[in-house]
Amino acid sequence: MSTLLLAADTAGYTLPTTWRALTKTGYFLGLSGTIGGLVxxxxxxxxxxxxxxDTDDASLLRHRSSVWFAWSGVVLLVAGYFQLAARVARNGRGMPFGHALAPRPIWQFLRAPADDGTWIAQGTLFLVQNLVLLATAILLMTLFTRAARRRVDPVALTALPLALAVTLIGAVPATVPLKADEVLDLVLTQTHIISGTVWLGGLALLSVLAGARRRLSPDAGLLWADLWRRFSLVAMICVAAVVVSGLWMSWKHVGAVSQLWTTGYGLALLVKINLVLGMVTAGAFNQFWLMPRMAQARRTGENASLLHLTLRHFPKVVWGEVALGLAVLVVVPFLSGSARKEAGGAPAEPSAGVYTAGLALALALAVSLYATARASDALSRRTPTPDPA
Structure with a gap:
């Protein structure tokens, strides 16, 4: 955080107001709980x-999942309202955030006519977005009732596309993009948001579910080994998407490596990069150390060891990832503006060479992740049986 405060002294950079930082972090927290949990x-x-x-373990985890979704609906609804008020406060000449919380200015903002040259009013887009957000939150909050919890699967599968629509609708531009890089900006920004929220929200959901370990049966290790195995694939896909989209956005806003420590935007980005690297390192530890030992214990029938690995060792590392992910959300509001502008440089100009380099990096990353999965699988066949103690 001291690095972010240092950014306040950087020429051309303005720290976000407290209400702006809290509303933006809260909004992404709400998206992580819903999108990440549902995916x-x-x-x-x-x-x-x-x-x-029909097992007691499955019933318990299904129940805890429904409670997670019900509360995530509450968080999404509250965070969405404050985020909408923040948009109203920043609109036009702006107004105090406290005034923007009132229904009247919010309704005036949502019903404002379209500007010249736009195909739809920006307020109309936000109106549709928040109606979908409201529907998603209400649907999830029905899981507070016993009747809805018995049907958590259809509720979750119905809420999933609605939750994704919340962020996708908010990204729809009021003016039609005319350049390829503008379209790519929209696509990769949403890719970054969705993959990041799935990564963080998924880790948080599984960590909360693992908290029920004292009420699970001795055979729950088999179930949890499958859960961690499945999510490891989801997490690797999210990491790839976060890295590729993050590289594009970093290139758009940072013109030189030195701008990472000479501009406010760059300092905030540098903090975020280090936090994400910490999450990737923890994930790599799981993939290369814990996953092979879990697979070995599963094959040899060491249920006690498997239970210890899946519900004690693994969640400890995952909780560390969750803490780093929450820190990333705290940093996100500080990524305002552009390091290129702060440094007085020219805007990024995409070219065929840039697109080719980006495609090559994406392919190289895909190959490296495939190699990671194969290496983990190979280690699972060679790792000796772990000591359950």
Whole structure:
């Protein structure tokens, strides 16, 4: 945080107001809980639980998932309201944030006519976005009731596309993009947001579910080994998407490596990069050390060791990743403006060479992740049986 405060002294950079920082961080926290939790449930939790649908372990995890979704609906609703008020406060000449919380200025903002040259009013887009957000939150909050919790699967699968629509609708431009890099900006920014929220929200959901370990059966290690295995694939895809989209956005806003420590935007980005690298390092530890030992214990029938690895060792590392991810959300509001502008440089100009280099990096990253998965699999066949103690 001291690095971010140092950014305040950087020429051309303005620290966000407290209300702006809190509302933006809260909004992404709400998206992480809903999008990340729902995607993880659909791709990881639900397929695993369907293999043993009638066990007490599956029932407990399904119940805890429904409670997570119900509260994530509450967080999304509150965070979405404050985020909308923040937009109103920043609109036009601006107004005090406290005044922007009132219904009247919010309604005036949402019903403002379209500007010249736009195909739709910006307020109309935000109106649609927040109506979808409201529907998503209400649907998830029905899981507070016992009747809805018995149908958590259809509720979660219905809420998933709605939650994704919340961020996608908000990214729709009021003017039609005319350049390829403008379209690419929109696509990769949403890729960055969705993959980041899935990564963080998925880690948080599984960590909370693992907190029920004292109420799980001695055979729960088999179930959790499958959960961690499935999510490791989801996490690797998210890491790839975050890196590729992050590189593009960094190139757009940072013109030279030295701008990472000579501009306010660059300092904030440097903090974020280090936090993300910490998350990747923790993930690599899971992939190369814990996952192989879990696979070995599973093959040899060491259930006690498997339970210890999946519900004690693994969640400890994952909670560390969650803490780093939350720190990333705190840093996000400080990424305002552009290091290129602060340094007085020219805007980024995409070219065929830039696109080719980006494609090559994406392919190289895909190959490296495939090699990572194969290496982890190879280690699982060679690692000796772990000591459950």
């Amino acid at each position: 993880t449930y659909a791709t990881t939790v639900r397929p695993t639980l369907r293999r043993t649908p």
